[in-house]
Amino acid sequence: MTAKLIDGRQVSATVREEVSARVKKRLQDGKRAPGLAVVLVGEDPASQIYVRNKRRDCESVGFASFQYDLGADATQVQLESLIDDLNDNPEVDGILIQLPLPPHLDADPLLLRIHPDKDVDGFHPYNLGRLCQRKPELRPCTPAGIIRLLDSIGTNYKGAHALVVGASNIVGRPMALELLLKGATITVAHRFTQDLAGYVAQADILVAAAGKPGLIKGEWVKPGSTVIDVGMNRLDSGKLCGDVEFDAARERAAWITPVPGGVGPMTIATLLQNALEACERRDIG
Numbered sequence: 001m002t003a004k005l006i007d008g009r010q011v012s013a014t015v016r017e018e019v020s021a022r023v024k025k026r027l028q029d030g031k032r033a034p035g036l037a038v039v040l041v042g043e044d045p046a047s048q049i050y051v052r053n054k055r056r057d058c059e060s061v062g063f064a065s066f067q068y069d070l071g072a073d074a075t076q077v078q079l080e081s082l083i084d085d086l087n088d089n090p091e092v093d094g095i096l097i098q099l100p101l102p103p104h105l106d107a108d109p110l111l112l113r114i115h116p117d118k119d120v121d122g123f124h125p126y127n128l129g130r131l132c133q134r135k136p137e138l139r140p141c142t143p144a145g146i147i148r149l150l151d152s153i154g155t156n157y158k159g160a161h162a163l164v165v166g167a168s169n170i171v172g173r174p175m176a177l178e179l180l181l182k183g184a185t186i187t188v189a190h191r192f193t194q195d196l197a198g199y200v201a202q203a204d205i206l207v208a209a210a211g212k213p214g215l216i217k218g219e220w221v222k223p224g225s226t227v228i229d230v231g232m233n234r235l236d237s238g239k240l241c242g243d244v245e246f247d248a249a250r251e252r253a254a255w256i257t258p259v260p261g262g263v264g265p266m267t268i269a270t271l272l273q274n275a276l277e278a279c280e281r282r283d284i285g
């Protein structure tokens with residue numbers, strides 16, 4: 001079997017069109033455009049690209065984009081004060097602090113300081129708690145984007161065994177909660193897991209989010225399964241590769257995401273969806 005590709009670029013384009021149409025409708029109804037504030041601290045080259053793409057996509061769907069570029073020497077107090085201002089600004093519906101921050105800054109208290117209603121990354125404990133309680137509001141972008149990809153291929157979650165490899169706060173943990181919400185039976189594997197191969201062999205849905213190039217061997221993959229590769233590892237050659245041995249896995253799976261062009265584009269598309277949702281929620285109070 002050669003797996004079909006799940007095209008994240010195509011699905012993300014559909015999401016952007018949906019968001020754009022909803023923004024147009026708001027404007028026709030005399031409502032304001034959603035406003036998204038994106039905060040970049042320092043000069044990490046990858047972060048600069050992601051932030052540029054977020055701002056570009058924001059403008060392409062008709063949002064108001066608020067841009068804050070702070071030097072690498074920005075202080076914790078400066079960021080706290082900026083977040084307080086953005087929390088109070090009625091034109092700002094969503095606040096995003098691009099991660100990672102420079103090492104002298106402590107991200108956790110800053111993320112906690114963002115008002116949960118403006119937490120378009122879905123990282124605030126309030127929003128994670130809502131997801132945990134099966135009543136999601138703003139959902140972490142990468143896991144929610146993956147669910148959209150899985151829905152796009154007609155995934156049957158109920159009765160499926162889903163394996164999430166990696167237990168980060170941003171991807172692995174909320175991913176497990178999203179899959180649980182859909183009715184799948186979940187296993188989360190992490191650095192202390194014994195016999196990863198055995199778990200992979202039983203996974204109808206595999207989400208690899210460990211950040212280790214080629215960790216998942218193609219021969220482990222369950223025939224006919226769906227493989228979602230969140231890994232985005234830059235090799236010395238400059239090539240981007242996932243956590244899964246793509247060519248070998250493709251010969252066993254039914255569906256697989258490529259890297260690049262799979263999960264990555266969904267992260268930003270879901271951010272736009274979250275910002276629109278935050279705006280609509282704030283309209284109704």
Ligand SMILES: Nc1nc2c(c(=O)[nH]1)N[C@@H](CN(C=O)c1ccc(C(=O)N[C@@H](CCC(=O)O)C(=O)O)cc1)CN2
Binds near residue numbers: 099100232
């Ligand atoms: N505040 C946040 N910080 C970070 C997040 C996040 O969701 N919120 N996620 C990542 C970075 N990220 C978005 O911020 C992101 C990463 C990758 C992509 C993407 O489209 N990747 C492309 C490949 C790009 C390349 O060639 O390097 C792909 O997979 O096709 C989008 C967004 C960490 N920080």
Ligand SMILES: [Mg+2]
Binds near residue numbers: 117
């Ligand atoms: Mg509320």
